[in-house]
Amino acid sequence: MFAPVTTAAAFVYRGAFELFERPMLALQKMTGAQRIAWxxxxxxxxxxSAFTFLPIILNFFYATTGSDRxxxxxxxxxxxxxxxxxxxxxxxxxxNSCGRDIFWRAVHxxxxxxxxxxxxxxxxxxxxxxxxxxxxxxxxxxxSVFFYPVLLSPVVVALIWKWILQRYGxxxxxxxxxxxxxxxxxxxxxxxxxWIVFVSIWAHMGFYTLILLAGLQAIPSDVYEAAEMDGASxxxxxxxxxxxxxxxxxxxxxxxSLIRAVQAFDEIFVxxxxxxxxxTLLVLQFIYETGFAFRPQLFGLAAxxxxxxxxxxxxxxxxxxxxxxxxxxx
Amino acid sequence: MSxxxxxxxxxxxxxxxxxxDWLTWLYLLxxxxxxxxxxxxxxxxSFKTESALQEYPPTLLPLAPVMATVxxxxxxxxxxxVTGGEHEGKVLAQxxxxxxxxxxxxxxxxxERVNVNxxxxxxxxEFTLALENYTTLFERFNFLLYFWNSVFITVIAxxxxxxxxxxxxxxxxxxxxxxRTLVFILIIATLMIPPTINLVPIFLVVSELGLxxxxxxxxxxxxxxxxxxxxxxxxxxxIPDDLLDAARMDHASEWRVYWRIVLPLSAPALAVLVIFSVxxxxxxxxxxxxxxxxxxxxxLQLALNSFQGDLQTAxxxxxxxxxxxxLPITLVFAVLQKYITAGIAQSGxx
Numbered sequence: 001m002f003a004p005v006t007t008a009a010a011f012v013y014r015g016a017f018e019l020f021e022r023p024m025l026a027l028q029k030m031t032g033a034q035r036i037a038w039x040x041x042x043x044x045x046x047x048x049s050a051f052t053f054l055p056i057i058l059n060f061f062y063a064t065t066g067s068d069r070x071x072x073x074x075x076x077x078x079x080x081x082x083x084x085x086x087x088x089x090x091x092x093x094x095x096n097s098c099g100r101d102i103f104w105r106a107v108h109x110x111x112x113x114x115x116x117x118x119x120x121x122x123x124x125x126x127x128x129x130x131x132x133x134x135x136x137x138x139x140x141x142x143x144s145v146f147f148y149p150v151l152l153s154p155v156v157v158a159l160i161w162k163w164i165l166q167r168y169g170x171x172x173x174x175x176x177x178x179x180x181x182x183x184x185x186x187x188x189x190x191x192x193x194x195w196i197v198f199v200s201i202w203a204h205m206g207f208y209t210l211i212l213l214a215g216l217q218a219i220p221s222d223v224y225e226a227a228e229m230d231g232a233s234x235x236x237x238x239x240x241x242x243x244x245x246x247x248x249x250x251x252x253x254x255x256x257s258l259i260r261a262v263q264a265f266d267e268i269f270v271x272x273x274x275x276x277x278x279x280t281l282l283v284l285q286f287i288y289e290t291g292f293a294f295r296p297q298l299f300g301l302a303a304x305x306x307x308x309x310x311x312x313x314x315x316x317x318x319x320x321x322x323x324x325x326x327x328x329x330x
Numbered sequence: 331m332s333x334x335x336x337x338x339x340x341x342x343x344x345x346x347x348x349x350x351d352w353l354t355w356l357y358l359l360x361x362x363x364x365x366x367x368x369x370x371x372x373x374x375x376s377f378k379t380e381s382a383l384q385e386y387p388p389t390l391l392p393l394a395p396v397m398a399t400v401x402x403x404x405x406x407x408x409x410x411x412v413t414g415g416e417h418e419g420k421v422l423a424q425x426x427x428x429x430x431x432x433x434x435x436x437x438x439x440x441x442e443r444v445n446v447n448x449x450x451x452x453x454x455x456e457f458t459l460a461l462e463n464y465t466t467l468f469e470r471f472n473f474l475l476y477f478w479n480s481v482f483i484t485v486i487a488x489x490x491x492x493x494x495x496x497x498x499x500x501x502x503x504x505x506x507x508x509x510r511t512l513v514f515i516l517i518i519a520t521l522m523i524p525p526t527i528n529l530v531p532i533f534l535v536v537s538e539l540g541l542x543x544x545x546x547x548x549x550x551x552x553x554x555x556x557x558x559x560x561x562x563x564x565x566x567x568x569i570p571d572d573l574l575d576a577a578r579m580d581h582a583s584e585w586r587v588y589w590r591i592v593l594p595l596s597a598p599a600l601a602v603l604v605i606f607s608v609x610x611x612x613x614x615x616x617x618x619x620x621x622x623x624x625x626x627x628x629x630l631q632l633a634l635n636s637f638q639g640d641l642q643t644a645x646x647x648x649x650x651x652x653x654x655x656x657l658p659i660t661l662v663f664a665v666l667q668k669y670i671t672a673g674i675a676q677s678g679x680x
Contacts, residue, residue, distance in 0.1 A: 016589075017585075017586075017589045017590070020585060020589075021583065021585055021586070024583065024584070024585035025583045025585065028583055028584050028585070033578075033584060034505055034506065034507050035507060036505075036584050037501040037502075037504075037505035037507045037510070038501070038507070040497040040498065040500055040501035040505075040584075040588070041497070041498050041501045041502070041513060043493075043494045043497060043498075043554075044494045044495060044497065044498035044517075044554045044559065045498070045513070045554075047494065047550065047551075047553055047554035048516075048517065048520060048554045050535055050550075051525075051532055051535060051550065051551040051552075051554070052520045052523060052525075052528070052554070053516075053520075054531070054535065055528035055531035055532045055534075055535065056523060056528060056531075057531075058528075058530075058531035058534060058535075059527070059528055059530065059531050061531075062530050062531060062534075070533070070534055070537060071534075072534070127357075128357075128361070131354050131357055131358065134354055136354060136358070140667075140668070142358050142361070142362075143671060144663075144667050144671070145358075145361055145362050145365050145366060146361060146365060147667070147670075147671055148365060148366070148369075148660075148663065149365060149369075151609060151613075151659050151660075151662075151663050151670075152369075152613075152656055152659065153612065153613035153615065153631055153655065153656070153659070154613065154615050154631075155613075155615055155631045155634045155635050155655075156634070156652055156655055156656045159372075159634060159638060159648070159649075159652045160368045160369060160371075160372045160652070161368065162638065163371070163372060163375060163645070163649065164368055164371065168384075168386040170371060170388055173386060173387035173388055176387065177387065202364070202365070202368075206365075207674065210671055210674055210675050211674075211675065213675070214675040214676075259524075263524060263526045265526070265616055266615045266616060270615075270635055270638065273639075284526055284616075287526075287529060288529070288616065288619075288620070291529060291530050291533075292529070292533070292620050299530045302529065302530050303530045303531070306526075306527040306528065306529065306530065307527070309526075309527055310523075310527040313522070313524070313527065314522070317522040
């Protein structure tokens with residue numbers, strides 16, 4: 001069944017080679033054998049420039065200009081007005097006192113989301129990695145069990161849970177069967193928030209489990225053997241050997257998951273749409289709605305909010321760099 | 331089996347299973363239920379008819395009423411088991427309902443009609459897969475269009491990603507030229523700039539290029555992945571330079587060195603990047619949501635999102651479509667799971 005496919009692939013592979021051979025040879029004659037490296041770099045750098053480097057600079061232009069026009073030449077300069085409008089707050093702990101109360105509600109939600117999601121996810125990932133690191137049968141299978149949801153698309157993840165959590169869904173039917181009260185899970189604000197944290201842990205913990213497991217397996221076994229000879233208790237082995245030796249991996253995992261959680265959007269947007277009200281609205285959804293979904297499209301405000309988010313991400317990334325450097329040295 | 335036996339007979343404590351063994355096993359069992367259960371429930375539900383989906387509490391398996399063709403009636407009639415009254419225990423076909431009574435006939439003796447209280451009968455049901463949930467996707471929901479859009483973006487973007495990233499990685503690992511370190515640092519630095527913070531300006535670039543509502547507006551911004559360049563460069567560094575020099579001695583062009591020597595030797599790393607790229611593009615949501623506004627251009631993810639947002643969510647086709655969307659990734663995972671988990675554990679990217 002695969003024979004025609006591989007033949008076709010080989011044909012395309014050879015064809016592509018011949019297609020580019022002459023022009024590349026001509027370029028090589030012009031540049032010489034070393035500077036042809038730039039020719040190889042060119043396509044990637046072009047895309048990077050257009051869609052990464054240039055936008056970074058443009059972002060500042062958008063953040064300092066107003067109106068709903070996308071073309072920069074049509075946008076009047078407004079200075080720091082966008083930032084001022086986002087940051088105008090009497091009391092940062094109370095979104096209602098802010099000019100852009102929706103933004104601050106999103107900031108508060110994101111703050112809680114990051115703390116709860118990362119905290120519990122790391123805890124569960126660590127427990128799971130410790131369990132999977134034991135000498136159990138079917139370890140590969142169980143590893144896949146935890147990892148499988150990682151590959152599912154956010155939209156699919158959200159729909160799976162929406163189907164379970166709806167008012168007449170299987171969860172409420174089960175609760176009713178056990179004579180427990182039913183809840184309209186995605187309509188009650190606190191429960192909706194619980195479920196976005198839960199679902200996002202469900203979807204992503206397999207990834208961090210895998211990295212922690214790799215970290216655990218990198219700990220040399222003779223350390224444990226030595227501890228066993230000395231008659232160390234299990235808890236002592238865990239707290240004095242496993243945890244300190246796993247710490248570098250742990251730090252990387254924590255920072256990585258923090259960076260992801262700050263930008264959480266997809267599953268939550270499909271699952272709750274930010275609702276009820278703005279109970280599960282997160283910062284990236286605010287940016288998306290301000291810049292693209294709502295009219296007028298406030299590109300400047302969206303860009304300013306992105307830059308504030310970028311600031312947080314920058315701090316987290318620098319923490320990661322420091323952590324990995326420490327890891328490399330240690 | 332031997333692993334099970336050794337597991338069952340191995341003991342940590344003196345007497346049989348110790349507490350941690352029990353906890354481990356309990357934890358794993360709960361995990362299988364929690365991680366696979368929801369997907370399994372979705373798949374089961376997707377085979378239920380719309381009316382069975384409305385049922386509360388839901389049945390585990392997709393069930394449909396048993397229908398019987400009875401002599402003298404054109405349409406097939408639903409069968410009921412009578413649970414009370416004078417006809418208790420019989421299986422009858424319902425002709426029609428009048429108020430609290432149901433007119434029923436015995437399929438074996440269709441001549442005589444009997445009246446049964448509607449509370450004295452339960453529908454006879456059997457395991458039936460409502461395949462029409464799936465067929466209507468093709469007939470009424472344009473599934474093939476969305477599927478094709480997703481496949482097009484995924485395949486083309488992956489080919490371009492692998493090509494561009496491997497070319498850049500080749501340049502960065504096999505040549506010494508001025509500015510090499512700078513370029514490498516620049517590319518790695520973009521790892522720290524997720525596209526989510528540049529949404530507005532990337533949209534400007536895409537719209538200036540006329541790529542709004544075009545699959546290319548989704549493809550181009552994503553093909554130069556710093557992850558891919560980094561992954562491939564690290565791998566290509568392990569390919570000995572002597573091999574390349576030997577080919578150059580034989581007057582191979584630099585393009586030939588790249589295409590005929592370095593690429594085939596990098597196959598394992600390329601495979602990892604292909605898997606990642608397929609996963610990224612197939613599952614991508616926010617950027618397509620911004621760029622693709624016309625439903626003819628929707629990817630599967632966007633189509634799913636727009637259907638679930640309808641006021642009257644028709645769950646039956648929606649569930650079927652969700653299953654078809656997660657199927658390709660699930661198959662890829664089932665076949666390649668060892669390589670995927672190993673690739674991710676080694677590179678630490680997702």
